[in-house]
Every structure is written in structure tokens, then in C-alpha cells.
Amino acid sequence: MSVGPGLIGLGPEEWQAVLLSLKVAAVATLASLPPGLAVAWLLARRRFPGRALLDGVVHLPLILPPVVTGYLLLLAFGRRGVFGAALAEAGIVFAFRWTGAALACAVMGFPLMVRAMRLSLEAVDRRLEQAAGSLGAPPLMVFLTVTLPLSLPGCLAGAVLAFAKAMGEFGATITFVSNIPGETQTLPSAIYTLTQVPGGEGAALSLTLVSVALSITALLVSEALAARAGRRLEAE
Amino acid sequence: MSADEAAAIAVDVSLRRGDFALEAAFAAGPGLTALFGRSGSGKTTLIDLVAGLARPDRGRIVAGGQVLVDTAARVFLPPHRRRIGVVFQDARLFPHLSVRQNLAYGRVFARRRHDPAQFAAVVGMLGIGALLDRRPAGLSGGERQRVAIGRALLAEPRLLLMDEPLAALDEARKAEILPYIERLRDEAGVPVVYVSHSVAEVARLAGTIVVLEGGRVAAAGPAEAILRRADLIPLHGEPGALLAMEVAGADPASGLVRLTGQAGQLLVPDLAHPPGTRVRVRVPARDVLVALDPPQGLSARNVLPGRIAALNPAETGVLVEIDCNGAILAARLTAAAVRDLALVPGREVVAIVKSAAIDPAGFGSGRPAVTI
Numbered sequence: 001m002s003v004g005p006g007l008i009g010l011g012p013e014e015w016q017a018v019l020l021s022l023k024v025a026a027v028a029t030l031a032s033l034p035p036g037l038a039v040a041w042l043l044a045r046r047r048f049p050g051r052a053l054l055d056g057v058v059h060l061p062l063i064l065p066p067v068v069t070g071y072l073l074l075l076a077f078g079r080r081g082v083f084g085a086a087l088a089e090a091g092i093v094f095a096f097r098w099t100g101a102a103l104a105c106a107v108m109g110f111p112l113m114v115r116a117m118r119l120s121l122e123a124v125d126r127r128l129e130q131a132a133g134s135l136g137a138p139p140l141m142v143f144l145t146v147t148l149p150l151s152l153p154g155c156l157a158g159a160v161l162a163f164a165k166a167m168g169e170f171g172a173t174i175t176f177v178s179n180i181p182g183e184t185q186t187l188p189s190a191i192y193t194l195t196q197v198p199g200g201e202g203a204a205l206s207l208t209l210v211s212v213a214l215s216i217t218a219l220l221v222s223e224a225l226a227a228r229a230g231r232r233l234e235a236e
Numbered sequence: 237m238s239a240d241e242a243a244a245i246a247v248d249v250s251l252r253r254g255d256f257a258l259e260a261a262f263a264a265g266p267g268l269t270a271l272f273g274r275s276g277s278g279k280t281t282l283i284d285l286v287a288g289l290a291r292p293d294r295g296r297i298v299a300g301g302q303v304l305v306d307t308a309a310r311v312f313l314p315p316h317r318r319r320i321g322v323v324f325q326d327a328r329l330f331p332h333l334s335v336r337q338n339l340a341y342g343r344v345f346a347r348r349r350h351d352p353a354q355f356a357a358v359v360g361m362l363g364i365g366a367l368l369d370r371r372p373a374g375l376s377g378g379e380r381q382r383v384a385i386g387r388a389l390l391a392e393p394r395l396l397l398m399d400e401p402l403a404a405l406d407e408a409r410k411a412e413i414l415p416y417i418e419r420l421r422d423e424a425g426v427p428v429v430y431v432s433h434s435v436a437e438v439a440r441l442a443g444t445i446v447v448l449e450g451g452r453v454a455a456a457g458p459a460e461a462i463l464r465r466a467d468l469i470p471l472h473g474e475p476g477a478l479l480a481m482e483v484a485g486a487d488p489a490s491g492l493v494r495l496t497g498q499a500g501q502l503l504v505p506d507l508a509h510p511p512g513t514r515v516r517v518r519v520p521a522r523d524v525l526v527a528l529d530p531p532q533g534l535s536a537r538n539v540l541p542g543r544i545a546a547l548n549p550a551e552t553g554v555l556v557e558i559d560c561n562g563a564i565l566a567a568r569l570t571a572a573a574v575r576d577l578a579l580v581p582g583r584e585v586v587a588i589v590k591s592a593a594i595d596p597a598g599f600g601s602g603r604p605a606v607t608i
Contacts, residue, residue, distance in 0.1 A: 131328040133315040134287055135391045136345030142316075145341075149332045 010206050016182055017190035018210055024098055024186055025166035028105035029159055032113055036162070037155065040117035041143065062111040066171025073104055073176040100177035101184045105169045109162030116161055120154020121147060157225040164218035168211065187211055244427030245269075245395055249285055249295030249305070258282070258292075258451040268421040268428040270438040270459070273448035279431045282448070283399050286429070287322050288315035300394035300427075316345070321393030321426070325400045327380040329372035335383050336368040342391025355390065361419050362386045378409035382416055389424055396420075398430045402437060410437075417441060439463055439478060439518045464521065464557065464566040467548075475555060476520040477565045485511045490537060492591055499563035503537040504594040523593030524567035526556060527586050528577055538589040540565065544581050547574065558587045565589075 010018070042048070043055055061069050077084040077094040084095060094100035124147050132142040148155070170188035177184040179193060191207045194200035248261040258278045271279045284290040286297055288304065291312060297305040299320065304313045321342075329338050339359070343350060359365050362382045372380060381401055388396055401417070402410045414437070421428055421441065432438050438445060438459070445462040447455040455462055460478040462468065468475070481497030492503040495517065502517065509515060530539055542560035549555075553570045556579060565587045569579075579585070 125328075127324070127326070127328050128330060130287075130289060130315070131322070131324065132330070132341070134318075134320060134322040135342030135387065136316050136319065137341075138314075138316050138345070141345070146330060 070172035070175025105166035116158030270442035321388030
């Protein structure tokens with residue numbers, strides 16, 4: 001890889017881990033957006049049997065040990081897993097692939113994303129949605145033209161949080177897809193590996209600084225978006 | 237097609253929510269129909285039922301030939317397919333859209349091509365041309381309400397529901413917006429159902445009044461007839477006549493303004509209506525005196541000859557209806573006065589109205605009340 005070896009002390013393998021982490025986190029976040037929004041909307045706006053159960057399942061990754069989540073993913077999506085075997089026949093493989101890392105990150109970030117989105121959807125004035133309906137807008141259009149724009153900063157903040165979580169995810173990822181350089185060795189896995197080998201401290205420290213910088217950036221972006229959402233609601 | 241199908245709106249519903257029971261049936265024609273009653277009388281529930289925000293336990297609602305709800309036939313049209321425009325008390329403009337985008341919002345779903353002439357006509361009628369590029373957050377309460385009316389109109393509704401649109405505004409803003417509602421009633425060609433608990437608004441705007449009390453229709457009919465009904469005094473406070481008149485011009489001798497109409501001529505303190513303006517004047521019954529002969533040496537300016545049409549017992553005294561050349565005036569007298577003057581239906585009398593009793597700020601303009 002041509003990107004500056006030696007710059008802040010990162011070698012090609014470390015850079016590979018950073019770029020892989022960015023890719024995994026981006027894919028995990030983007031793929032979670034539609035289901036995240038749908039679940040957040042269901043929890044914010046609909047009363048249905050099984051709502052409490054859905055709420056609990058969504059929050060499960062937040063309270064389970066990440067290793068347990070990773071192991072459950074392995075049981076479900078491993079090569080011999082409940083869904084993994086069928087998906088493998090369709091050509092979709094998660095086990096020991098970067099896509100598996102993305103799946104693990106998506107699952108771990110999902111509760112954070114849904115929480116933020118749900119709060120901001122709940123803050124949208126339902127009377128505005130009623131007004132849109134009285135003007136002829138069907139429910140999906142009401143969502144796309146009124147609910148979503150008004151809750152956008154909060155929804156984006158949720159996505160940023162999920163992205164940050166994905167950048168830092170370790171336990172579920174390493175349990176599910178192991179720690180293969182260039183395929184599933186994300187930033188935290190690389191740091192962990194470097195701390196386990198003699199002479200790896202320098203590179204580990206560099207990667208740690210990168211990780212801290214990315215996390216702080218994500219947090220600042222999330223805060224800025226949340227502040228904007230707050231201002232917009234006050235302006236009404 | 238039955239009479240109900242031809243009406244702008246025909247409602248016959250019942251609904252029970254806890255202690256509150258609504259059992260209401262009414263129909264309204266073109267023009268402006270007021271749903272009038274105290275808070276808790278069921279006005280807002282009725283609006284919700286017509287708009288599709290609530291379901292009746294039983295009943296049927298038909299608007300402009302389209303069945304919106306029919307519990308017997310298991311019909312319930314969702315709100316977005318009803319084409320019922322709603323102007324809410326709290327405008328409910330979309331804060332993330334400009335005024336122009338708010339106005340255009342419903343058009344997309346009405347599946348109509350953008351018609352610049354109609355857009356301009358509505359914007360002109362409501363006087364909101366200067367606001368188009370602003371955001372709702374920067375508008376005054378009255379401006380917001382005018383934009384909300386325009387937004388509802390441009391979605392081409394078959395019926396416009398206005399739910400206490402002035403209740404959240406101060407007196408000055410109300411006075412600013414009332415003429416626009418009169419223009420809407422007279423020019424837009426869309427039937428309006430106007431919910432209010434204000435007698436002044438209803439007297440000024442309504443052609444037909446449906447009085448709600450405790451979830452039931454207590455009375456319904458032409459505004460003139462409802463507003464002078466003695467048995468509704470507990471509801472509307474003070475009965476009075478509604479007269480359709482026209483500004484004839486200034487009366488230099490008195491410094492007042494002369495109005496002419498079917499009942500005759502009235503001199504009133506006018507503020508700003510130019511000659512030729514058609515106005516509807518509310519004459520409170522307590523401000524009308526009855527004499528057997530034209531009076532001599534009296535300060536009151538307005539003396540209208542007529543004949544007793546009816547004597548209705550009221551809570552205090554008697555409400556005397558006087559037919560002045562076809563227009564009905566109402567006077568509230570004591571039972572003793574009625575006895576002393578030997579007033580009986582058919583008797584010729586003169587009605588005397590104090591000029592100062594007529595509040596020009598309460599004048600409605602436009603066409604006289606529509607009756608059905």
C-alpha cells in the first residue's frame with residue numbers, strides 16, 4: 001500500500017487495519033440505516049403486540065457480553081450456522097470475511113442507532129403529520145417529507161454513533177470472524193495483536209492515537225448534529 | 237342521489253369515549269356552516285371524525301357525494317384520501333419548508349398540474365404574496381393562519397374544516413384575518429365548516445349554524461333564525477337580529493353612516509366601509525325598544541316600522557320578533573312592558589335602535605347570509 005509508511009509511525013499492515021476498519025464501519029452503518037430507521041419508527045409511532053419484545057431484542061447487544069453476541073452470530077451465520085449454510089449456497093458468506101466483521105459491527109451499533117433515531121422521531125410533532133395527511137399525503141410520503149426531514153439531525157447523530165461504535169468494536173468481531181490481517185483484522189484487533197508481540201508497542205500506540213482521533217471526531221460530529229436538532233425544535 | 241348525498245357534508249354519527257357521548261346528525265350546504273358550542277360540546281370530536289382522525293362507533297359521513305365513513309358498510313376512508321382540508325387552531329405549518337413550499341405541499345398529492353393562475357389567485361386573496369420566501373418561524377400568528385388557509389385551499393379540498401382558527405389570536409389579529417375568511421367564504425367556492433365558541437365570529441361569518449350542546453345537536457338552521465332564538469340564550473348569551481345591509485354613505489347632519497336594507501335605514505357609527513359595501517349587522521335584542529307610535533323628542537336615530545311577528549318567552553322577559561318589511565328584528569322586553577303595550581302578533585309597532593348599540597367592528601362584509 002502506497003499510503004505514507006512511516007507517517008506517524010504506521011506501517012503498511014497498520015494502514016491496512018485502519019482502512020479496513022473504515023470500510024467495515026461505513027458498510028455496517030449504511031446497511032443498518034434502513035432497518036434502523038424502520039425499527040425506530042415502529043418503536044416511536046406504532047403500538048403493536050410484541051413491541052416490548054422488539055425493543056428488548058434491539059437492546060440485547062448493548063447488555064450482552066460482546067463475546068456472547070459474537071458467538072451467537074457464529075452459531076447463526078457461521079458456515080454451518082442456522083442461516084449461514086443457506087446463505088452460503090446463495091453465495092453470501094460472513095464467516096471469516098470482512099463482511100462478517102461488518103455484520104458484527106452493525107449488530108453491536110444497532111441499539112445506539114435505534115435509540116438516537118427513536119428519540120428524534122418521537123420529538124416530531126404528530127400534529128404536523130396529521131396536517132400532512134389532511135393535505136393528501138399518504139403515510140409513507142408523510143414520513144419522507146415531514147417526519148424524516150424534521151428528525152434528520154437526530155437520525156444522522158444516531159448513524160454517527162453507530163459508526164463510532166463500529167470503529168471500536170472488538171469482542172463480537174474477533175469471536176465471529178477471528179483476526180485475519182487484511183480480511184478481518186480491524187483497528188482494535190490490530191492494536192490487540194500488536195500488544196501481544198514483542199516490539200509492537202510503538203505501532204500499537206500510533207494506532208491508539210488514530211483510534212482516539214477518529215472517536216473524538218465522531219463524537220463532535222454527533223454533538224453538533226444533536227445541537228442542530230435542538231435548535232430546530234426551539235425555532236418552532 | 238338523496239338529499240344527504242348532494243349536501244356539502246352530511247353527518248350522522250355516534251361515539252362514546254368514557255363519560256362523553258356524541259350523538260350528532262346534521263347536514264350543511266354551500267357557504268359557511270358554523271359548528272357552535274361551548275368547549276366540551278363535541279365540536280372538535282366532530283371535526284376529527286370528518287377529517288378521519290377518529291372513528292365513530294356507528295354512523296355515516298358523506299361529503300360532496302363521497303362516502304367517507306359508513307360503519308354499516310365497513311367503509312372508512314383514510315384521512316389522506318378524503319380531500320377534506322383542515323385549518324387547525326395552531327396553523328401547523330411545516331417548519332422546515334418555506335411558505336411557498338408549504339402552500340404547494342398538497343398540490344403534489346392532489347395529482348393536479350401546477351396552475352400558476354390558481355396559486356396567484358389564492359395568494360392574492362389571502363394577501364400572503366410578500367411572505368412566500370419566508371419560513372413559518374418568522375411569521376406572526378395571523379400570517380401563519382392565512383398561509384394555513386391557503387395551503388388547505390390549494391390542495392383542492394371538497395370541504396374545508398376550520399377548527400377555531402382564530403382562538404389562539406389576539407383581538408387585533410382576529411380583526412386582521414376575519415375579512416380574509418369572508419373572502420374565502422364568498423370567492424373560493426369551497427364549502428366551509430367553521431368550528432367556534434365565539435358568537436361574534438359566528439354571527440359575522442356563518443350562513444348556517446349548527447348548535448352543539450353536550451354532544452348533541454341542540455339546534456340547526458339559518459344564522460338569523462338561530463341567533464335570535466330565545467331558548468338558546470344560555471348558549472349564545474344575547475340573542476340578536478342579523479340584518480343584511482349596504483353602506484349608503486355618510487349622513488352629514490348626524491356625522492354617522494347610513495345603511496340601507498330590507499328593514500329600512502339605520503344610522504350607525506362606521507369606521508371605514510366605503511359606500512356600496514355590503515355588510516351584515518348584528519343588532520342585539522337588548523338594544524331594541526318597541527313603541528306603538530313613532531316617537532317624538534327621542535335621541536335614538538333609528539326608527540324602523542314593522543309588525544309583531546312572534547312573542548317568545550325568554551329566561552328573563554319576552555323576546556319580541558318584529559317583522560320590518562320582511563327582515564326580522566328581535567327586541568328583549570319585560571313581560572310587564574308586553575302587557576302594558578298590549579303587544580300581540582300582527583300588531584303594528586315601531587322598533588327603535590340606538591346607533592351606538594351597533595358595533596361597526598363586528599360588521600361582517602360580503603354577501604348576506606346564505607340560507608338553506
